[in-house]
Amino acid sequence: MxxxxxxxxxxxxxxxxxxxxxxxxxxxxxxxxxxxxxxxxxxxxxxxxxxxxSRYSFRLHMMNQKHVKNILARLTAYVEEQSGLSSHYLEYINRKNRYEIEHIWADKPERHQDEFTTAEEFDQHRNLIGGLLLLPKSFNASYGALRYEEKLPHYYGQNLLAQSLNQQTYSHNPGFLRFIQDSGLAFQPYASFQKRHMLERQALYQEIAERIWNxxxxxxxxxx
Structure with a gap:
């Protein structure tokens, strides 16, 4: 509820x-x-x-950061568990471990002028949960301002939800591939990450949430 x-x-x-x-x-x-x-x-x-x-409206804002972080932790842990990996949920929510919300898009609206006419519209889409990950604070400090294409190789070294953006994850990961086949969830890699990809990812997160809280x-x- x-x-x-x-x-x-x-x-x-x-x-x-x-x-x-x-x-x-x-x-x-x-x-x-x-x-x-x-x-x-x-x-x-x-x-x-x-x-x-509320498929395309759930997003991060100033008043719900704690809740969004906890939901991202649940989504990430679920993907790990269903792929046969150990859950790191407690690690993700432990403040001492310094995990934080990572935006897939850097806060650079000028990079997306072909899809958004205003900074406000860009910001609304940037903060959708489908455009968020839960990663170590050090990652955000090192790579947060980079373009998506520059961040993508580094996502491969992070948790499985982040890795799922990278094509390599679909080559040598039998547990994850089996999870995709069994669940029918629309995981796919993205060489670039545009508005339509953001909405696809938003729908994916929503479907994962429906399974967790079924x-x-x-x-x-x-x-x-």
Whole structure:
């Protein structure tokens, strides 16, 4: 519920959420585990706020940096786990490890004048979650201002979500390739990264989020 609201750019503060949570608590209080599972699953499936409703609008802004970072950590860890690698989720969210949000596009609107007529329009697209990665702070300091084509070789040495931009990742990575085949997710490499590629990547992230926060996983967890 919370991640869906965040994806739809809705508040999750106490004043906003308290009534809805209170009503949900009344529904599930003292219920046996099987009925509890059914109630929670039904509640989520009937929710009007979905990841798909806000496919092309979820973006980074000044008030949601912490939440975007946590969501990027979940997306990245999911891709790793499903590809047969160890999850680094706790490492990504640990402040001591100094991971931070990396923009695929540097803050250089003049490089994109062929696609955007204003700096504001460029900025809106630049901050879409599909144009973001979670990388060590040292990476951003070293390469953050470079053009995408110059950053691309360096993405190959980072986490799998970043690597997925690079063609090399699709040559010698059987676990990742198997994950793509089994999931049907539209991963693809990009030699350049333009507006249409940004929107493709945004849709990919949304589909990954739908899998991570799939209501049916509540019942699957119970039956595991």
């Amino acid at each position: 919370l991640h869906r609201r965040l994806w739809n750019l809705r508040s999750i503060d106490y004043n906003t959420m308290s009534y809805a949570i209170f009503q949900l608590i009344k529904k599930v209080r003292n219920k046996p585990i099987t009925e509890l599972t059914e109630i929670l699953t039904r509640q989520l499936k009937s929710d009007n706020e979905t990841f798909r409703n 209501p049916d996983l509540i019942k699957a967890e119970l039956e595991a």
